[in-house]
Amino acid sequence: MVRSLHFPSKTPSVSRFLFYSFFKTLVGQQVTVELKNDLAITGVLISVDQFLNIKLDEIKVVDEARYPHMIPVKNCFIRGSVVRYVQLPAQAVDTALLQDAARREAQQPTTAQQGNVRVK
Amino acid sequence: MSELQPFIDHSVSVITADGRFIVGTLKGFDQTTNIILEKCHERVFSQTGTEVVPLGLYLIQGDNICIIGELDDIRDANLDLANLCADPIQAVKHSH
Numbered sequence: 753m754v755r756s757l758h759f760p761s762k763t764p765s766v767s768r769f770l771f772y773s774f775f776k777t778l779v780g781q782q783v784t785v786e787l788k789n790d791l792a793i794t795g796v797l798i799s800v801d802q803f804l805n806i807k808l809d810e811i812k813v814v815d816e817a818r819y820p821h822m823i824p825v826k827n828c829f830i831r832g833s834v835v836r837y838v839q840l841p842a843q844a845v846d847t848a849l850l851q852d853a854a855r856r857e858a859q860q861p862t863t864a865q866q867g868n869v870r871v872k
Numbered sequence: 873m874s875e876l877q878p879f880i881d882h883s884v885s886v887i888t889a890d891g892r893f894i895v896g897t898l899k900g901f902d903q904t905t906n907i908i909l910e911k912c913h914e915r916v917f918s919q920t921g922t923e924v925v926p927l928g929l930y931l932i933q934g935d936n937i938c939i940i941g942e943l944d945d946i947r948d949a950n951l952d953l954a955n956l957c958a959d960p961i962q963a964v965k966h967s968h
Binding site: 787788789790791793799801805807811818819820821822823824825826827828829830831833834 | 875876879885887889891893905915917934935937938939940941942943944947948951956958959961962963964965966
């Protein structure tokens with residue numbers, strides 16, 4: 753029997769789960785998402801999922817003169833795999849808490865590996 | 873993942889990993905963001921105006937998708953595409 757650990761049963765990959773939870777706390781904030789095609793989009797974070805796909809509302813492309821393509825679009829879905837950076841409002845992030853959580857996760861190497869293991 | 877559910881049967885604009893801009897009606901999707909677009913066309917942007925190329929029914933593989941935007945039909949209808957000058961969107965550059 754092949755048992756592949758599928759989200760949300762336990763931790764998928766450690767950092768992804770941690771940052772998934774983290775991004776969920778940022779829902780409602782104004783963020784800027786920079787993509788791997790150099791497009792940067794500012795908008796209100798509506799939701800995020802396990803793949804770190806992002807949904808933004810009231811979007812505005814940062815360099816609108818150069819990229820008028822998205823003018824008729826008001827809300828969008830961004831695939832997590834093409835995100836390069838997410839710029840966050842500093843006051844919305846408790847970095848100390850995030851560091852602690854990251855350390856705690858890092859100290860549990862077994863759970864870290866489980867997520868990607870297929871048990872036969 | 874049902875983040876795309878509200879876009880079903882709506883006009884959407886899709887930017888693909890290779891920088892193409894495809895507009896159509898979202899008819900279906902799955903958890904890896906594979907999508908089905910009905911009645912779609914491609915908008916080919918250039919500095920001499922935008923060309924519209926009819927495509928038909930498309931299934932786009934999720935890995936090839938960058939952004940799916942919900943089109944505001946009224947604002948979209950008001951666009952003067954033939955005179956909308958812009959550089960094409962760049963392809964995705966993966967750092968790995």
